[in-house]
Amino acid sequence: MNLLKKLKEDIRFIEGLNACINCGTCTAVCPAASVSDYDPRIMIDSVQKANEFSIIEILMSNTIWYCGECLSCKTRCPRGNTPGYVIQALRALSIDSGLFIESEQGQKQLAIKRTVGDHILEYGYCVFIDEIDTEMYPEQGPIWDWLKENKESVLARLGANYNKAGSGTLRLTSEESLNDLRAIFKETGANERFRKIEEYSALKAKEMGISFTKGKDDYFKTLYNE
Amino acid sequence: MITSKHYIMNNSIKENNRNKSWETYQKDIADDNYYFARSCIRQNFFPAAEELFLKIISKELGKDIFDDERQTTCTGIAYHSGVIPFETTMTVVARQFALMTEAGYENFVCSCVTSFGIYTEVLETWKHNPSKEQEIRESLKRATGKTFQIPKNLVHTSDLIYKFREEILSKSKFRLLNKLNGEPLRIVDHIGCHYAKIFPDKGIGGAEFPYVLAGMIDSWGGSQVDYPERRHCCGFGFRQYLLKSNRGYSISNSKIKFDSMAPYKPDLIIANCPGCTFFLDRWQYVIAEMEGKTYGENGYGIPVLTYEELAGLLLGYNPWDIGLQLHQVSVESLLDKLGVNYNPLEKYKGLNGEDLGKPEMPNVLKCY
The missing domain is CATH 1.20.1050.140 (Glutathione S-transferase Yfyf (Class Pi); Chain A, domain 2)
Incomplete structure (x- = not known):
C-alpha cells in the first residue's frame, strides 16, 4: 500500500493541509498539547515532509490518537490548515493499513468500536442509558445509580418514551431505521473499518496472550481501563 | 504611561470591535416549521x-x-x-x-x-x-x-431559544436576578467548540464573541462572567473521554476552566452542548471527591444548566418536572436566588408521586 498516495486522496487531508508555516499557533491553543505529549505543529510538519517512512512512523505512533478533535486549531491557523482534519485522515489510514495495533493508543480503537460504534447499529444512537453504569463511568456519580435503579418511573415522570415505539426521548429505534443504518454502514465502508479493527485486534490480543472473544472481553477491559 | 483616558479609549475600541464582530456574525434563523x-x-x-x-x-x-x-x-x-x-x-x-x-x-x-x-x-x-x-x-x-x-x-x-429570547422573557415569571440581594446573577456561558470554532460564520457572534447564550443572559437580566478561559474546551475529546484510561484529558481541561472562573464567584453555568453540560456538572463532583475542592458556595458546586432548562425555570416549570434532580451538582442555590417556589419533598419522586428513596450523597460535594 502506498500510504502517502492514499493519504493524499483523503478529502479530510486535502481540506486539512495547505502549507504550514510552522508558527505553532495550533499548539498554543491545543487542549491536548496542554495535557499530553502531543504537538500538532510537529505532527503537521512531519506530514508535510511527505516522506513515506515518516508517515509509517506516525501511523504506528501514539501521537495521532492524542488529539481531542475540538478543532480549535481550525479557527486559529493563519494559513487555513486544520491539523484536526489531518489527524482524521491519519487515523483512518492507520486503521486501514493495520498499523494502529502497533501503538498503545491505536489499540484502544477496539474499545471505542465496541462501545459507541456498535451502539449505533443496536440502538440508533452512539450512547444509550442501558449501556452506561458507574463501574465503567464512575464520574456519573450516585445520581446516575439512582436514575438507573428507578429508570422506568423517573423517565416516565420526565416525559421520556423509554424503550417504546414511536417518537420521543430514549425511544426504541425501529428496525426499519436500524436497517437503513446497517445498509449505509455496509455501503460506505464502516463495516469494513469495523472488520479491520476486530481482525487486527484479534491478532494483537493473541500476541499479548490476552483472551479475545467479543463485547467486554479481557482484551477490551485491558484497553479500556489501563 | 497609561492614563484613565487611554483605558477608557481602549475599552471603547474593544467594545466597538466586539459589536462589529456580532454584526458580522449574525445568522439567518427560520421563523417557523x-x-x-x-x-x-x-x-x-x-x-x-x-x-x-x-x-x-x-x-x-x-x-x-x-x-x-x-x-x-x-x-x-x-x-x-x-x-x-x-x-x-x-x-x-x-x-x-x-x-x-x-x-x-x-x-x-x-x-x-x-x-x-x-x-x-x-x-x-x-x-x-x-x-x-x-x-x-x-x-x-x-x-x-x-x-x-x-x-x-x-x-x-439554542439558536431558536436565542431568536425567541424576548418572547420567552415576556412569558417568564422570573428574571436572572438574585432575590437575596437584588443583583444580576453572575453567569458563565460555555458555548462548546463545534458551535462556531469550526465554521465561525455559522454561529451567532462567531468564534471570538459567541453571543448565542450571552444574548439570553443579557435579555433575561443576568450578568455575563468574562473569565480568562471562557473559550477553552470542556475537555470531551471524544475518544479521550470514552476510554477510562484517557479520561485525565477531560477532567484536566474542565479543571482549567473551573479554576479560571472561580474567582468571579459565578452563580450559574449555562452550556450550549450536551456533552459540555455533562462534563461541567460531573467533573465538579469528581474534583470534590478526589481533591476535596468545591467551586460553589459552602461546599456545594456551581449549578450547571442547559439553555432550555434555564428558559423552563424562568417560564415557571417545576424544576423536578424538567429533570433538574438528575444533575449531580444540586441546583437549589440557584432556585433560592431566583425565588423559585419548589417542594424539596417532590425532588426524588417518580411517576404519580411514587416514593423512590434518595440517591446516596457524595462524600465531599454537598448535595440536597
Missing part, C-alpha cells in the same frame, strides 16, 4: 431537556416542530473518535435530510453542538466538492432508496 434532530448525549444524561425544548417551541411559542420517530444519531461521536469513515457520516446525515424532505420540512434544527458541527461540515464539504455530494446521493439511494433536499435553514436548538 422545523424538523427536529435529537442528541445522543442530551436525551440520556438530561432526559427531560429535549421534551422541554419541544414544549417551549410548540406550546409556549406556538411554532411547528416535528419530532420524527425515524431519525437517528448523526454518528458524530463515533466519527470524531475515528471508528467510522467520513463517507458513512455524510450518508447518515443525507438520510436525516431525506427524512426531513419526506416529512415536508426545509428547516433543520439539531439538539447537539457536535451534530451542528457535523451537519455544517457535511454541507461545506459538498459546497467545495460537488462530486462528493453526488457520490453520497448515490450511496444513500443504493443503501436506502432515499433522496433528499438540502435544508434551506440549518440551526442549533
Whole structure:
C-alpha cells in the first residue's frame, strides 16, 4: 500500500493541509498539547515532509490518537490548515493499513468500536442509558445509580418514551431505521473499518496472550481501563 | 504611561470591535416549521431537556416542530473518535435530510453542538466538492432508496431559544436576578467548540464573541462572567473521554476552566452542548471527591444548566418536572436566588408521586 498516495486522496487531508508555516499557533491553543505529549505543529510538519517512512512512523505512533478533535486549531491557523482534519485522515489510514495495533493508543480503537460504534447499529444512537453504569463511568456519580435503579418511573415522570415505539426521548429505534443504518454502514465502508479493527485486534490480543472473544472481553477491559 | 483616558479609549475600541464582530456574525434563523434532530448525549444524561425544548417551541411559542420517530444519531461521536469513515457520516446525515424532505420540512434544527458541527461540515464539504455530494446521493439511494433536499435553514436548538429570547422573557415569571440581594446573577456561558470554532460564520457572534447564550443572559437580566478561559474546551475529546484510561484529558481541561472562573464567584453555568453540560456538572463532583475542592458556595458546586432548562425555570416549570434532580451538582442555590417556589419533598419522586428513596450523597460535594 502506498500510504502517502492514499493519504493524499483523503478529502479530510486535502481540506486539512495547505502549507504550514510552522508558527505553532495550533499548539498554543491545543487542549491536548496542554495535557499530553502531543504537538500538532510537529505532527503537521512531519506530514508535510511527505516522506513515506515518516508517515509509517506516525501511523504506528501514539501521537495521532492524542488529539481531542475540538478543532480549535481550525479557527486559529493563519494559513487555513486544520491539523484536526489531518489527524482524521491519519487515523483512518492507520486503521486501514493495520498499523494502529502497533501503538498503545491505536489499540484502544477496539474499545471505542465496541462501545459507541456498535451502539449505533443496536440502538440508533452512539450512547444509550442501558449501556452506561458507574463501574465503567464512575464520574456519573450516585445520581446516575439512582436514575438507573428507578429508570422506568423517573423517565416516565420526565416525559421520556423509554424503550417504546414511536417518537420521543430514549425511544426504541425501529428496525426499519436500524436497517437503513446497517445498509449505509455496509455501503460506505464502516463495516469494513469495523472488520479491520476486530481482525487486527484479534491478532494483537493473541500476541499479548490476552483472551479475545467479543463485547467486554479481557482484551477490551485491558484497553479500556489501563 | 497609561492614563484613565487611554483605558477608557481602549475599552471603547474593544467594545466597538466586539459589536462589529456580532454584526458580522449574525445568522439567518427560520421563523417557523422545523424538523427536529435529537442528541445522543442530551436525551440520556438530561432526559427531560429535549421534551422541554419541544414544549417551549410548540406550546409556549406556538411554532411547528416535528419530532420524527425515524431519525437517528448523526454518528458524530463515533466519527470524531475515528471508528467510522467520513463517507458513512455524510450518508447518515443525507438520510436525516431525506427524512426531513419526506416529512415536508426545509428547516433543520439539531439538539447537539457536535451534530451542528457535523451537519455544517457535511454541507461545506459538498459546497467545495460537488462530486462528493453526488457520490453520497448515490450511496444513500443504493443503501436506502432515499433522496433528499438540502435544508434551506440549518440551526442549533439554542439558536431558536436565542431568536425567541424576548418572547420567552415576556412569558417568564422570573428574571436572572438574585432575590437575596437584588443583583444580576453572575453567569458563565460555555458555548462548546463545534458551535462556531469550526465554521465561525455559522454561529451567532462567531468564534471570538459567541453571543448565542450571552444574548439570553443579557435579555433575561443576568450578568455575563468574562473569565480568562471562557473559550477553552470542556475537555470531551471524544475518544479521550470514552476510554477510562484517557479520561485525565477531560477532567484536566474542565479543571482549567473551573479554576479560571472561580474567582468571579459565578452563580450559574449555562452550556450550549450536551456533552459540555455533562462534563461541567460531573467533573465538579469528581474534583470534590478526589481533591476535596468545591467551586460553589459552602461546599456545594456551581449549578450547571442547559439553555432550555434555564428558559423552563424562568417560564415557571417545576424544576423536578424538567429533570433538574438528575444533575449531580444540586441546583437549589440557584432556585433560592431566583425565588423559585419548589417542594424539596417532590425532588426524588417518580411517576404519580411514587416514593423512590434518595440517591446516596457524595462524600465531599454537598448535595440536597
